[in-house]
Amino acid sequence: MSQHSKWGAQRRPPKPPMLLGAPRGTRGAPRFTGALLTLLALVVPLAPTAQEAYPSRPITLVAPFPPGGVADLTARPVAAAMEKVLKNPVGVVNKTGAAGAVGMQYVATSKPDGYTLLLALSSISIIPEADKIFDRPPAFTVDQFAPIALISADPTILVVPADKPWKTAKDFIEDARKRPGQISYSSSGIYGTLHMAMELLSHAAGIKLRHIPMPGAGPALTAILGGHVDALASGPAVVLPHLKSGKLRALAGWGDKRVAALPDVPTFKELGYPDAEFYIWAGVFAPKGTPEPILAKLRDTLRVVVAEPEFKSAMDKLETPIAFKQGEEFQRFFDADARRLAAGVRKVGRVEDKK
């Protein structure tokens, strides 16, 4: 550091030798540094070692989406129930950004000691693929995670404004075939969950639609309510009130089975498009390399969590059915879903290249 006579505009009376303002060569600075280093050397080895009972520290469940969204609303009851079962604090942290990539990357690169977990949505399979087609080094890869359990899996449903002429999905698809690229739909963002759902349908039914990306699921819903777009693939919970009030009409669903709250809405599978299967699912992941005993404990914990009555009622209030899958079952579901989505993203390719 520069000599103290340069600091300040005026000459000052001599002061006792100070930390950094002192002229070079005094005994102050080296002594202090020595003391600091000694302190560090003593303290660092005292840092907690890994051989302790799990869990002994607060666990962080990272929700990579902003508060109020699906991931966040699912994460909080999960964390609360986990805390009860494990008798150990479990806190939710929102690490938002880049459609979830920031939070996911954070967990992928954190220590695999079981204290940092991720509540991810299906976009976890989409983001690395999207990175690949842009020739970017991926923010994270799917195999940086060890899946623990699936909590919920909502199929998306196709909704249109009530004043549109299409009464069934068949009408919609036929009209789309007659006028390729004329029917518009909104989504929560490019390569997002709502976009990929529509893309899967477009490829399965051989139609071409016009995509209007919006900055999130909320604006996507506002756009269709205002009549600015013709269609939307949405999670059932957010559109239920509008279906009930008659502003929107549901045509079909992307699920394996019909949505419980909408028994009259057929699935695309029934209508002859089995490839149009898409769920906005939420699952808990840990960084890969987390020791197996910890993973097993987390699996057991989550199994108890989804049976908890408080958790069940919380999810009921959100109108989100619990769809618990674990271990092998979850791995299979996850792999199949990831494959489907990766193929979908590759088919979409770079949007710019098509123009």
Add this chain to the structure above:
Amino acid sequence: MLETLGNLGAGFSVALSPPILFYAFVGCVIGTLVGVLPGVGPLAGISLLLPATFGLDATRAIVMLAGIYYGAMYGGSTTSILMRIPGEAASVMTCIDGYAMARKGRAGAALAIAAVGSYVAGTVSIVGLMALAPPLATFALRFGPPEYTALYVLGLLVLAYMSSGSMVKSLAMAALGLLLGMVGIDQMTGYFRYAYGVVELGDGLGVVPVAVGLFGVAEILASAGQAAPPEVIKPRMRELLPTRREWRESGWPIARGTVLGFLIGILPGSAHIIASFVSYAVEKRWSRHPEQFGHGAVAGVAGPESANNSATSGAMVPMLALGVPSGPIPAVMLAAIMVHGVAPGPLLIQQQPQLFWGFIASMYVGNVMLLILNLPLVGLFVNILRVPYPYLYPAILIFATLGVYAVNNSVVDVWIMLVTGLLGWLLRKLDFETAPVVLGVVLAPLLELSLRQSLAMSDGHYGIFVQRPIAGTLLAAGAALVLLNLYSVVRRGRDWRAKLALAEKGEAQ
């Protein structure tokens, strides 16, 4: 009409019950604290307390969260006026004239005017919310991408009014701000623009680190090393409140700010920050002494602060009337209701009258509470200015860093604050204004996205902007403004030349 009053009466009986009063008060206090902390805005405060509301019933939860929301708008002006650090992004405009007033010894007056303006705006806009929620919400829904594009283009014109210096310099600053706003993921195509592998930049630089850096840190950089500390006239107790003249000067700006903020607030989207910017420009345009702006014009504090607060009530309109979140903050509040099993949607007002009217009534009560909280605190806050500057600025720096970090728990934001702080300091030295840069960072992603969305909707035809009535009207208004300005510039030029010609003739004779 009678029915509304009856409902309101029922609502007040709910709002004035002790538990609801308590939660509203807690929300207001937390909101004020959150607002005072630089950078951290109401969204952070609400998200943090969302889990705490799960144990409460729906009415208490939403009352507390709303208290945080508009409380933060009250608190945000405090650091803006005292330290030139925006308490949240929407308070950036208050930094300019508010801080100038503080330097002249009118800090107490500025704080008081901000508080009273916020109160008036908050209360009046709730009346609008109460009486006009459903029809306003339906109108707001008609704003689609083309309408937003027109609105943001008008916002760009606001940039022109914000500067007092040369036109070219403002243009350069606007372009710079807009360019900085383009960092991040391109929402239409998925490309990462200028992010260089830093995932945290995916959503852009973020208006909070940029605003705190350009205003707060730059201020510290410029003042800390001066031989004499920044000249701040310390007011006496008697001078704490605004003079009669200052009250008179703030009357119309408060009224205009209220209406303007409310109208902009009801539009779904992130337009709320723009409310204070637009109000500033309107006040400057309407003022008889536009040269005062930037040096302590009362209207420059009264207008934007009122616009802020009425925008928050406006934001609740689509949320309550339609169940549609008009921004991230109403989205969190909707989530809070949903978690308690109350289904938001167009039928909310009919199905849950207790919730709706209790909420409205508690907003009235909350505004009164905040006024009572804030006015006496003016004296306390002004005393912060008495702390010797060498002790004050490290504390301010720590607060600013804390606030910027806390928004996203991200160190990248601290780096952005650092770099924009350096940039802001350099710009000040070189005699450039920094407010247009902040507005540019806010507007750029919004304007670009809605423009490209509109073109996607119309398959590339620019005609969509004039074919749709609202968009066409807004653009016509903007064009009229530009033409008016050009006309007055030309006229002044002609007058000037005519005077010069007369003078020359006179000399020749």
Add this chain to the structure above:
Amino acid sequence: MTTDRVAGIGLALFALIILEESWRLRLPLGTMAMPGPAYLPALLAGALVVSGVLIAVQGARAPRLGAVGWSEWRHAVAILAVCAFIALALERLGYRLTMSLACAFLLVGVERKSLVATLIFAVSIAVGTHYLFDTLLRVQLPRGAFGF
């Protein structure tokens, strides 16, 4: 070398760098009907170049660069260095330690106040704000390797 000339040239250079980066990152330009990710940045960079050049050209009337008064640059550099330290150390050393060190450095090293007063002030600010925001408001400030 007036302020305006330096500023104008600086802005124009920045805009040119943006254009070069858009080219290097191969961001598609698109058309006027379908603007690509590089379209608006290119327009704005163009506007910035033009205004930067205009400012530089008209810059003769501005004050000279040295005349503006840069006496506070050492303080400014120190403050920026402290900010950089905070950014680097915040998550490694934890909030309270980082902020105490940063505040102490500014007060002792830069402002040359007494050591005792500095330590009291710095530690109380760091711990106080931590208590207020982390414990009371649950803002989640980082705890570093030492646990605080």
